Amino acid sequence: MRCPFCGDLDNRVVDSRMARDGRAIRRRRHCGACEQRFTTYEEVEHTVVLVTKKDGASEPFERDKLVRSLSIACRKRPIPYQVLADWAQELERMLKVTPRRAVQTVELGDKSMAFLRGLDHVAYVRYASVYRSFDSVVEFLDAIRGMDADAGKGSP
Ligand SMILES: [Zn+2]
Structure with a gap:
């Protein structure tokens, strides 16, 4: 995941939790290059009919x-x-x-x-x-x- 502040790819997840009623995972990431924190959401893909x-x-x-x-x-x-x-x-x-x-x-x-x-x-x-x-x-x-x-x- 690319850092939205500096564009660096070196970051790590510092916190993960359920979001959107369990349909997504919210992750807090810490950028190793610029030391900023940012949030990403990982959604479950509903592909089953x-x-x-x-x-x-x-x-x-x-x-x-x-x-x-x-x-x-x-x-x-x-x-x-x-x-x-x-x-x-x-x-x-x-x-x-x-x-x-x-x-x-x-x-x-x-x-x-x-x-x-x-x-x-x-x-x-x-x-x-x-x-x-x-x-x-x-x-x-x-x-x-x-x-x-x-x-x-x-x-x-
Ligand atoms: Zn950064």
Whole structure:
């Protein structure tokens, strides 16, 4: 740590204590070159995003796991793996900057379905049928009908 007074790197910590409700460590440093004291704050990096399941349990978000589930849905479809990996990375980045840094499995599923829906209908149906585990045939057919309506919008 460079001294803010003289710019020297030779300093030592004379005191460390918790700050900001335990989310940071405040350190008093003493500069060996100019004998001045200064304070630094060391913050914990909150990079873990939690995924909350239906039963209330939560686990750390795993990007690889998400990409794997997407790639299963996209098997033998003309979708480059990189497209899925990029999307998952972007999603993770978004989740990390949200203040709560948590997401529900349902939300994650919905986001994934919305993504696949815009990408490939076959992959979407595969993912949706597994993920949502449709309660009834009617619900499943409704989803497919919705896709057909969407597909029709693009044609003249
Ligand atoms: Zn100094």
